[in-house]
Amino acid sequence: MLAGPRVRFAPSPTGFFHVGSARSALFNWLLARQSPGGCFILRIEDTDADRNREEWVDGIITAMAWLGLDLDEGPFRQSDNVAQHSAAADALLAGGYLYYCDCTGEDVVARKGDNKTPGYDGYCRERHLVKGTNTALRFATPREGVTVVRDLIRGDVEFANRTIDDFVVAKSSGAVLYALANVTDDRNDRITHVIRGEEHLPNAPKQMMLWSALNAVSGDDVPLPRYAHLPLLVNEQRKKLSKRKDPVATESYRDQGYVAPAFVNYLALLGWSPRGDQEIVPLTTIIEQFRLEDVSHSPAFFDVKKLSHMNGEYLRAMSTEEFIDACAPWVAPWSTSWRPTDREVPWSEADFDAALFARVAPLVQERVATLGEVPAMVAFFFLEEAPRDEAAFDKTLRNDPLAQALLGVAVERFAETPWEASALHEATIELGEAMGLNLRKAQAPIRCAVTGSLVGPPLFESLEYLGRDKVLDRLHAALARCSG
RNA sequence: GGUCCCAUCGUCUAGUGGCCUAGGACAUCACCCUCUCAAGGUGGAGGCACGGGUUCGAAUCCCGUUGGGACUGCCA
Numbered sequence: 260m261l262a263g264p265r266v267r268f269a270p271s272p273t274g275f276f277h278v279g280s281a282r283s284a285l286f287n288w289l290l291a292r293q294s295p296g297g298c299f300i301l302r303i304e305d306t307d308a309d310r311n312r313e314e315w316v317d318g319i320i321t322a323m324a325w326l327g328l329d330l331d332e333g334p335f336r337q338s339d340n341v342a343q344h345s346a347a348a349d350a351l352l353a354g355g356y357l358y359y360c361d362c363t364g365e366d367v368v369a370r371k372g373d374n375k376t377p378g379y380d381g382y383c384r385e386r387h388l389v390k391g392t393n394t395a396l397r398f399a400t401p402r403e404g405v406t407v408v409r410d411l412i413r414g415d416v417e418f419a420n421r422t423i424d425d426f427v428v429a430k431s432s433g434a435v436l437y438a439l440a441n442v443t444d445d446r447n448d449r450i451t452h453v454i455r456g457e458e459h460l461p462n463a464p465k466q467m468m469l470w471s472a473l474n475a476v477s478g479d480d481v482p483l484p485r486y487a488h489l490p491l492l493v494n495e496q497r498k499k500l501s502k503r504k505d506p507v508a509t510e511s512y513r514d515q516g517y518v519a520p521a522f523v524n525y526l527a528l529l530g531w532s533p534r535g536d537q538e539i540v541p542l543t544t545i546i547e548q549f550r551l552e553d554v555s556h557s558p559a560f561f562d563v564k565k566l567s568h569m570n571g572e573y574l575r576a577m578s579t580e581e582f583i584d585a586c587a588p589w590v591a592p593w594s595t596s597w598r599p600t601d602r603e604v605p606w607s608e609a610d611f612d613a614a615l616f617a618r619v620a621p622l623v624q625e626r627v628a629t630l631g632e633v634p635a636m637v638a639f640f641f642l643e644e645a646p647r648d649e650a651a652f653d654k655t656l657r658n659d660p661l662a663q664a665l666l667g668v669a670v671e672r673f674a675e676t677p678w679e680a681s682a683l684h685e686a687t688i689e690l691g692e693a694m695g696l697n698l699r700k701a702q703a704p705i706r707c708a709v710t711g712s713l714v715g716p717p718l719f720e721s722l723e724y725l726g727r728d729k730v731l732d733r734l735h736a737a738l739a740r741c742s743g
Numbered sequence: 744g745g746u747c748c749c750a751u752c753g754u755c756u757a758g759u760g761g762c763c764u765a766g767g768a769c770a771u772c773a774c775c776c777u778c779u780c781a782a783g784g785u786g787g788a789g790g791c792a793c794g795g796g797u798u799c800g801a802a803u804c805c806c807g808u809u810g811g812g813a814c815u816g817c818c819a
Binding site: 269270271273304306307309310360363364378393395396397413416417418419422423424426427428429430431432434436437438440441456457458459460461462488490491493495497498499525528529530531532534535536537538539555556557558559560561562564565566567568569571575623625626627628636684687688697698699700701702703705706710712713714715716717718719 | 745747748749750754755756757766767768769770777778779780781782783812813814815816817818819
């Protein structure tokens with residue numbers, strides 16, 4: 260049987276799950292899923308104990324599950340492989356690829372002077388130091404020749420070897436660093452494609468050197484992986500998305516009520532596009548058409564506006580039942596296993612009426628872009644008193660005698676109108692006509708009195724669903740507030 | 744500073760030498776629909792960074808300029 264590509268997503272759990280990471284994970288996953296025998300591996304790169312936190316690991320796993328990026332192997336922990344990393348370092352040292360160095364950072368800078376070549380100057384390369392308490396292990400990079408990274412997205416990228424300094428492979432504490440740990444694991448996992456962010460491109464030649472050296476000292480000639488460096492995701496300032504300054508936490512998009520299929524679809528569009536003029540396409544199409552070779556070379560801006568639009572499209576494409584279920588974490592969080600963080604539902608469990616929500620759901624489904632917008636739109640159904648938009652109230656009612664008069668008549672008329680939307684609609688038209696108001700004008704004060712707002716779901720359906728008693732109560736209350 | 748990457752509407756992109764009078768999507772504007780708000784429909788405005796080549800022909804190839812970015816850690 261033909262072995263498919265083996266890819267890995269190797270995040271370090273040093274913060275919230277970054278949307279850029281989510282895209283890297285997705286592109287890796289797509290490659291694995293589009294070929295028979297493809298294998299998608301999650302490897303948590305947690306070797307820097309100082310910066311890792313267990314909750315971030317959970318965040319990665321939860322977010323990937325949410326996005327539907329299922330694993331074939333893992334999750335593995337890089338920290339479980341430290342013995343192999345050390346063994347790799349030992350072998351490389353024995354093979355003459357590594358040497359001990361006791362230079363401090365200051366030493367290196369001090370010696371630099373007018374030297375144009377950045378980084379370490381190779382000072383200790385010929386000193387033949389032995390292991391001590393302050394000795395790091397460095398890789399002796401070739402002084403001549405070039406290393407060419409055959410990048411699937413960018414083509415061949417050449418690095419003159421003399422521009423690559425003797426980088427540190429293991430700290431003086433003995434801890435093996437990223438470059439070697441990553442390569443050792445990739446080699447052991449038989450990774451065939453390394454797909455990651457463009458910020459790793461300068462690491463590639465170093466890792467290729469390490470890979471070849473490892474092959475030489477182990478006698479196990481593992482084929483070099485193909486590399487693919489994804490364009491960066493940038494902010495409005497065209498800078499790499501920053502964990503500190505930019506809204507990059509994938510979790511927060513879920514909390515806001517973006518749905519996974521929409522989020523994945525949008526992510527796929529960042530640096531890639533499906534054939535034809537249709538951008539909203541099913542995952543199966545994306546899997547089918549995705550090619551690393553087609554990924555764009557230039558950085559992409561994460562545009563929340565476009566994401567929102569797409570999310571709205573996905574929401575509207577749902578059946579009513581699906582939409583109702585999808586709303587649950589935002590409207591009835593007590594009933595769900597997952598619920599958004601930092602989001603308060605304006606009503607209590609006792610106030611909520613699931614049957615009523617099911618009736619109004621179709622009305623809001625076509626009016627929201629995210630599920631997080633739903634509660635505010637339907638709060639007036641479940642709260643004893645509708646939330647108040649004071650400015651709207653002042654404008655439409657308090658300072659408008661005609662509107663108050665209309666409300667007064669409405670109270671009487673609605674007391675005897677058959678309680679259904681179409682009759683209420685008709686009644687309001689007649690009410691307005693009697694006072695020289697078109698429906699647009701006539702509905703406003705009623706809407707404001709009953710829903711507390713000037714915008715919302717269709718009014719007459721809302722009245723019907725709310726019920727005569729509540730509507731009449733609110734009409735009276737509004738009148739009272741005008742005179743009070 | 745050094746190494747490397749990148750360059751089509753405001754944004755994401757299609758475009759791989761003639762199909763380009765440069766297509767689509769988001770955003771934006773106008774109009775239509777309409778009980779509000781949305782959604783939807785129709786239409787508009789808006790782009791190949793610049794300069795040289797190569798070619799009968801260049802958004803597409805080459806060189807340069809300019810501009811942006813990443814990396815430059817005993818982090819990943």
